[in-house]
Amino acid sequence: MHTKQVIKAGNQTGEATKALVMLHGRGGSAEDILGLAQYLPVNDFALFAPQATNNTWYPYSFLAAPKDNEPWLSGALAVVKELVADIEASGIKPENIYFLGFSQGACLTLEYVTRNAAKYGGAVAFTGGLIGDRIYKENYSGDFAGTPVFIGTSDPDPHVPVDRVLASTQILTDMHAQVTQKIYKNMGHTINQDEINQASELIFKES
Template identity: 65%
Template sequence: MHIKQVVAAGKPLSEADSAIIMIHGRGADAAGILSMAEYLPVKEFAQLAPQATNHTWYPYSFLVPVEENEPWLSSAIQVLDEVVNDVVSAGIKKENLYFLGFSQGACLTLEYTARRANRYGGVIAFTGGLIGADIDTSNYGGDFNQTPIFIGSSDPDPHVPASRVLASAAILRSMNAAVTDKIYKGMGHTISEDEIQQVKKLMFA
């Protein structure tokens, strides 16, 4: 299973007022996703990127039944719990905690925050959706209290159907999140400049 291995950048947790947890995609690594900090105004944040064992958070598509991705998915959730606990223990309020993920990391970002809904600083999902063959809302609880959430994706995307993005956005809205979803025609499996600008406007203005 996963063990907590975190690559850190930005300010040390002990000195920061805000933190961002950045979650890499399948086949990628913590150092790679940390490079996203260059495009966002998070220089004064503690920047934390956990590393998945064998560079993947769970073995199969996020669209298979959840039990097929166990016990890896639960282990990934546990790692994020530990990182969040580190942030909170350092005195950073959850309303100053942000999450960012790409692809598999975006799916994990949305799944984690839906299971642990709270007033966060923001949730950024570049190409992702809630996890499972069918979305089981009984896994989710809490109140986002108008946390800004951005979900951007391509149509088509080889891994993430636009229909799942929109279904996920609807569920998050029902949990009192302020969701912005944008589907980009033919963008490809990448992060666009428009997505970066949307996130800056929504969460860091």
């Protein structure tokens, strides 16, 4: 199971008024995803990147039945929940907590925030969608109250079907997130400069 191993960077809590939780992809690492921060306007943020056991948050595709990815999926969500609780305990309010993930980390980002919808600073999903063999609406509750969300993906993407991205955007929108979705033709499974620009302008714009 996952243990809470978090790499911290940026301003330390106590000094920072904003926090960014960064979730790496399958086969990636906390250090990898933290490297993205240098391309984003988050100099004044406290940065937190949890590390998945064996570099993967759950063993199978995010499109597998959730029970097939247990207990890892629940464990991953619990790590994020505990980290958010720690950030709040340090004095940073939910509306100043931001989330960002790539690939498997983007799926986990969307799954976490949609299960725990609230007014957050914002969320960025670089190639991801809500988790499951279908969308389990009963798992999602709360109100995003206008939280800005950016979701970018490739058409096609080898791991994340566009229809799941579209369906995820609709769920978040219905829960009052302000979602900007961009689909890039034949981008491949990566992050492009336009996505970085979109995230910088839409999500971190007040930094």
